[in-house]
Amino acid sequence: GQQLNQSPQSMFIQEGEDVSMNCTSSSIFNTWLWYKQDPGEGPVLLIALYKAGELTSNGRLTAQFCITRKDSFLNISASIPSDVGIYFCAANTGTASKLTFGTGTRLQVTL
């Protein structure tokens, strides 16, 4: 089946640093999504990307749907303590009913 390889698995950074994480696949997708999960809660959508080459920002977050359609990255600038959580990439082929998730990147921010 389709798999998303998400890296890094975990990150420990200092407050104020920039963060970058990515997802790669051997399959082509039409939609890429990035979610954040806080402890004890469900994932919350951060950014949705629907077009190859698209670069979208949401505050300090920037995500790109790479032109190959096989990968995507998420950048967080000037990290703050509330950025702590697990970040998931997800993708589908647009018409498919099934969203495939990456295994997550656990982000820890130290003061």
Next chain:
Amino acid sequence: NAGVTQTPKFQVLKTGQSMTLQCAQDMNHEYMSWYRQDPGMGLRLIHYSVGAGITDQGEVPNGYNVSRSTTEDFPLRLLSAAPSQTSVYFCASSYAVGGPLHFGNGTRLTVT
């Protein structure tokens, strides 16, 4: 709007017991789905529904049943619980197939 509501929040079962995890959404979403989340494995799709009366299997359907009699509700049934079903279960919905998912806050299930 409450969004996606899951109950219960926590549940402990003995092996062989059955139970139903409830999921309701008030956004008039056509697409609903159930995922399980296990450490190091991300979210895996159990079952999904593209509308009332229509359900289909996901990646890991064995041991689970679903039904969709209304647009709002999508319960997940464990017929005979096994320790391998210890996990956190998330219900999610979307306005359409392929659309971004809205998740509930999860049900943490332990099977002893």
